[in-house]
Amino acid sequence: xxxxxxxxxxxxxxxxxxxxxxxxxxxxxxxxxxxxxxxxxxxxxxxxxxxxxxxxxxxxxxxxxxxxxxxxxxxxxxxxxxxxxxxxxxxxxxxxxxxxxxxxxxxxxxxxxxxxxx
Numbered sequence: 001x002x003x004x005x006x007x008x009x010x011x012x013x014x015x016x017x018x019x020x021x022x023x024x025x026x027x028x029x030x031x032x033x034x035x036x037x038x039x040x041x042x043x044x045x046x047x048x049x050x051x052x053x054x055x056x057x058x059x060x061x062x063x064x065x066x067x068x069x070x071x072x073x074x075x076x077x078x079x080x081x082x083x084x085x086x087x088x089x090x091x092x093x094x095x096x097x098x099x100x101x102x103x104x105x106x107x108x109x110x111x112x113x114x115x116x117x118x
Contacts, residue, residue: 001093004031006106021103028095031106033088038081038109043072044101051104052095053080055088072102082109 007019021042031037033055041051054067066087072078083092096102 001025001028001030004029004104004106006031006034006037006108008108008110019105019107021105024094024096024099024102024104026096026099028093029104030091030093033083033085033090033092033106034108034110035082035085036108036110037083037092038079038107039083039092039094040077040079040105040107041072041096042077042103043074044103045098046074047098048073049099049102050097051078051080053083053088054093054095055083056091056093 002025004022005020009019019040021040024041031039039051039053041049043049048071050069050071052067052069068080070078070080094104
């Protein structure tokens with residue numbers, strides 16, 4: 001399982017191409033979760049791919065892992081999250097039903113949410 005670097009979006013960030021999508025790992029990936037994290041999956045394959053994000057059991061307030069599973073349609077981009085730390089913990093694990101032509105990136109909106117307007 002590879003650990004992905006979380007992209008941090010500022011208040012005036014531009015497009016999805018700026019978040020550094022990387023090839024999904026067949027063994028799954030993980031990322032640091034700050035509670036304002038989203039997970040982006042761009043499916044360039046000809047078939048649907050299921051993406052599952054799970055918190056690390058035992059490190060969340062409720063002491064169990066809550067999975068979110070979404071199907072990303074062929075040729076589409078899916079965004080999952082956010083993942084509240086009290087439920088998902090500070091680390092999220094991600095698995096995929098396939099990784100052919102699947103690129104992914106965790107993104108934190110923390111900076112964008114905490115930057116004052118003006």
